[in-house]
Amino acid sequence: xxxxxxxxxxxxxxxxxxxxxxxxxxxxxxxxxxxxxxxxxxxxxxxxxxxxxxxxxxxxxxxxxxxxxxxxxxxxxxxxxxxxxxxxxxxxxxxxxxxxxxxxxxxxxxxxxxxxxxxxxxxxxxxxxxxxxxxxxxxxxxxxxxxxxxxxxxxxxxxxxxxxxxxxxxxxxxxxxxxxxxxxxxxxxxxxxxxxxxxxxxxxxxxxxxxxxxxxxxxxxxxxxxxxxxxxxxxxxxxxxxxxxxxxxxxxxxxxxxxxxxxxxxxxxxxxxxxxxxxxxxxxxxxx
Amino acid sequence: xxxxxxxxxxxxxxxxxxxxxxxxxxxxxxxxxxxxxxxxxxxxxxxxxxxxxxxxxxxxxxxxxxxxxxxxxxxxxxxxxxxxxxxxxxxxxxxxxxxxxxxxxxxxxxxxxxxxxxxxxxxxxxxxxxxxxxxxxxxxxxxxxxxxxxxxxxxxxxxxxxxxxxxxxxxxxxxxxxxxxxxxxxxxxxxxxxxxxxxxxxxxxxxxxxxxxxxxxxxxxxxxxxxxxxxxxxxxxxxxxxxxxxxxxxxxxxxxxxxxxxxxxxxxxxxxxxxxxxxxxxxxxxxxxxxxxxxxxxxxxxxxxxxxxxxxxxxxxxxxxxx
Numbered sequence: 001x002x003x004x005x006x007x008x009x010x011x012x013x014x015x016x017x018x019x020x021x022x023x024x025x026x027x028x029x030x031x032x033x034x035x036x037x038x039x040x041x042x043x044x045x046x047x048x049x050x051x052x053x054x055x056x057x058x059x060x061x062x063x064x065x066x067x068x069x070x071x072x073x074x075x076x077x078x079x080x081x082x083x084x085x086x087x088x089x090x091x092x093x094x095x096x097x098x099x100x101x102x103x104x105x106x107x108x109x110x111x112x113x114x115x116x117x118x119x120x121x122x123x124x125x126x127x128x129x130x131x132x133x134x135x136x137x138x139x140x141x142x143x144x145x146x147x148x149x150x151x152x153x154x155x156x157x158x159x160x161x162x163x164x165x166x167x168x169x170x171x172x173x174x175x176x177x178x179x180x181x182x183x184x185x186x187x188x189x190x191x192x193x194x195x196x197x198x199x200x201x202x203x204x205x206x207x208x209x210x211x212x213x214x215x216x217x218x219x220x221x222x223x224x225x226x227x228x229x230x231x232x233x234x235x236x237x238x239x240x241x242x243x244x245x246x247x248x249x250x251x252x253x254x255x256x257x258x259x260x261x262x263x264x265x266x267x268x269x270x271x272x273x274x275x276x277x278x279x280x281x282x283x284x285x286x287x288x
Numbered sequence: 289x290x291x292x293x294x295x296x297x298x299x300x301x302x303x304x305x306x307x308x309x310x311x312x313x314x315x316x317x318x319x320x321x322x323x324x325x326x327x328x329x330x331x332x333x334x335x336x337x338x339x340x341x342x343x344x345x346x347x348x349x350x351x352x353x354x355x356x357x358x359x360x361x362x363x364x365x366x367x368x369x370x371x372x373x374x375x376x377x378x379x380x381x382x383x384x385x386x387x388x389x390x391x392x393x394x395x396x397x398x399x400x401x402x403x404x405x406x407x408x409x410x411x412x413x414x415x416x417x418x419x420x421x422x423x424x425x426x427x428x429x430x431x432x433x434x435x436x437x438x439x440x441x442x443x444x445x446x447x448x449x450x451x452x453x454x455x456x457x458x459x460x461x462x463x464x465x466x467x468x469x470x471x472x473x474x475x476x477x478x479x480x481x482x483x484x485x486x487x488x489x490x491x492x493x494x495x496x497x498x499x500x501x502x503x504x505x506x507x508x509x510x511x512x513x514x515x516x517x518x519x520x521x522x523x524x525x526x527x528x529x530x531x532x533x534x535x536x537x538x539x540x541x542x543x544x545x546x547x548x549x550x551x552x553x554x555x556x557x558x559x560x561x562x563x564x565x566x567x568x569x570x571x572x573x574x575x576x577x578x579x580x581x582x583x584x585x586x587x588x589x590x591x592x593x594x595x596x597x598x599x600x601x602x603x604x605x606x607x608x609x610x611x
Contacts, residue, residue, distance in 0.1 A: 029532030035524050035574050036416045037490050116412040118486020125490070126526075135415040135422065 010049075018045055036136070037125030038105070047127050048094060054087075055094045058234050059193060063099045065241035071102055074141040074184045075244065076175060077148040078268050080167055080276060081156030083194030084217045087232065088157075089150060092189060093128070095239045096146065107140055108148045109175070113214065134178060141182040148189075149175040151265075154214050160202070164195035165276050173265035176247075180264065181255035183248035188268050190275035193237030196286045235286055238279050242271055291317040292355045292395070293507065296386065297362025298336055299323035302402065302463065302499060306361050307334045309504045320353060322362075324369075324378070341382030350389035358390050359507050361402045363436055364460065366470050372430070372562070379435035387442045396453050398510040401443055402503055403459045405518055405575050406433030410489075410567040418575045420459070420516045431564030440516070447514045454514050456506040458584055461520035461575065462568075464595050465496035471565050476599055481531045481538040488528050489572025492520035495590035495598060502584040517583050518575035521592035527569060533593060535601035 010018065022045040025031050031041035055061050069075060079092055089108050096106040108124075109132035115121040130136045132149065140147050150156060155168040179186050202218040222229030245268060254260035293310055297303030298321035311319040311333030321327070321336040330336070339346060341362065350358075360383065368375040390396050408414065409424035428434045440457055447455045462472035472493065475481070494502075502519045531538035561569065580588075590598065 027532060029525070029529045031529070033490065033524055033526060033529070035490075037524070037526070037572075039526075112413060118484075121412065122486065122488045126488075130416050131413065133413075133415060136417075139415075139417055 015049065022046060033126075036107070036128070036130045036140075037122075038107070038128040039126040040105075043105075043127045047123075048097065051090055051094055052098070054232075055091055055098075058232070059091065059197065059237040061091055061095060061193075061237040061239060063095045063239050063241075065243075066096070066099045068187055068241040068243055069096065069100055069104065069146065070185070070244075073144050074182065075146050075187055076141075076179045076184050077106065077146065077187045077189050077241070078175065078272065079148060079150050079189035080165075080191055080272055081150035081152045082159070082164065082191065083232075084157055084198035084200045084219065086150075086157045087197065088191045088194040089129075089148070091194070091237060092148060092191060092239055104146050106148045107145050108150070109137065111153050113154075117212065132174075134174065137175070137178040138182065141178065141184050151175060151269075158200065158215055158217075161195065161199040164199075165192070165280060167269055167273050167276070170265050170269050173261045176261045176265045176268070177255045180247045180250055180261065181252060183250075183252070185244035185246055185248070186264070186268055187244050188242040188271045188275060190240045190242070190272050190279060191237065192239075192276065192279045192283065193235040193286075196235035197232035197237075199233070233287075236288055238283070240275055240279060242275055245271070291357055291397075292320070292353050293317045293357040293359065294320045294322055294350070294353065294355050295334070295359040295361055296322045296341060296382075297360075297365050297402075298327060298331065298334070299325050300362065300365040300367065301468070301496070302364060302503075303359075303361040304331055305496075305500045306359060306402075306503045306507070307331055309500060310359070310507050313504060314508055317357075341378060341386055343385075346385050347389040347392065350386075350393050354395040355390070355393055356395045356397045357400070357507060358386065358396070358398075359400045359402075359503065360386060360439075361400075361503060363439055364402055364404060364432060364463070364470070375432070376430070376435060379432070380438055383435075383439040383442055387446050390453075391446055391449055396450065398453060398507075399443065399446060399455045400503060400506045401439060401455070401457050402499075403436040403440055403457050404432055405459045405461045405492075405520060405573060406431065406564060406568070407437050407440065407459060408518075408573060408575065409433065410564075410571040410573045412571055414571065414573065416574065418518065418573065420518050420576075420579055429563035429567060431562050433564055454510045454512075456511055456514070456584070457516040458502050458506050459516070459518045459575075460499050460502070461492045461494040461518075461573075461592075463496050463499050464493045465598055468496050471562065473599065475561070475565070475569075476530070476534060476536075476596070479536065481527070481534075481536055482541045483527055483531075483538050484566075484570045485540040485542050487570045488526045489569060490524045490526055490574050491530055491568075491572055492524055492574055492592045493595050494519055494521050494592075495588075495595035498585060498588045498590055498595075501589070502580070506584045511583065515583060517579050518577065519580050519585055520575050520577055521590050521595045522577050522588060523591045523593055524574050525592055525596065527572075530596050533596045534599060535603075 093106040108129040151170040152168040204216040295307035307321040408418040
């Protein structure tokens, strides 16, 4: 047995015990958060256990290529983004935390609207995310953190089901520019399964503005089954990390050379698309 | 030649304490304290002068005293007469007068200004961690932060016009501590802390003792080149965590229901938050303290957490059930 306490398997009694401890700590304010708002106590004791149920038993996530993530030091994971509500960001974070030998924390970069939204913004910060901005990314790299970006953003999660696994536009490649400037390796990541968990068939028009969200989706179960409709379909997920793309061999000045930045961005995008196709080719069943 | 130091804002605890501490630590210096009202108790080692910063006599005063060091500590005074309008007036015009007089003073060597980290603003799009050089995102609401942005601009102008003098701008996070009367300290003393539903902002505060120490150090040790430095208790807490540390309950409130909350608390006078303060309690603010450690406050006595704890409800009261 390794001395490392298994953070992934706890009996029900142990879990309840842990929860009562954590509630006690939280009542006294006896926990630390970092400058970005990451709250390890909350994330490890409450948030991850909750979503680990989905990860392990519902989506049965299979992780490939975890060895492509460095044991320490900064790196930038670039992933496709899909599944209507962006649950994939959470599953990739959990995949890195649970499968990486060092149980590293993956710090996601989120869109502006996420941090403007009540509740979602607070939870995003609490669980290690920060706003996708140059200043924040530079700071995370300087601190040696593992950062994740989903450059398709809303275009990725909000695309209709018929466009599943077709990568959307990657924007201006701001993430590449930051990675090149810091000489940080880029690790392409492909997520398969999220598209089928929440197939977005359409949108309910008009209501989204009222609710302050980008869109209100129609899926096979939502809104038809009401609250039950938010339960995702039990698709089988595969998360694959590809080989790192080195940027430390590039001149630091290429970080503000648009041509060089877009070239790397296109290369990373093509790699992820290729990985997606390869996984899909070998997939025998969506739910198996 | 002995130094002549003037300290503004001695009607407030911050200015009075800075003046007293400069006089104590710097026996060669003659320290004059400027205040708009007569001081209640004389400050040892400090000669107090009653003067309104907006008056024309200020320039004569600065000239006749041969002032070499100016410590402008009145910008953050929470108890100025005339409410916010009066505060803005004395902050903007008073700073203009003071710095204009300073610029004309041949003996001037160094200027210290007590500013606030509120100059960084507080918004969803602010950087997670501010550094001294980062500018505010968007425009600031009316408040001390905006006054200080203007005052800092005047300080930069002074530094340009007087390359022989140095300036140090000390931006202080919200000052807390027993007996402190800043808006943040008053807020933290409410029996129930109203918070904005769905928001749990990251906060930093600075203990009054550390704020004083930073200003005194900035006064006694001028930098080689003009300096702007953010000062805050190290570490970060969320608002709900701050409430837990204080031992006070907190209550999420829908935006726009501030009046109802005050009625509920039975404190119509309290928690009337300014827009500036409400933004802070919605979006939070964190500053980098690396430069602070290297310059004006190498050894802070308090962290954000211990500064808050200094205002905590005593355990006996908490457990004895006497609110």
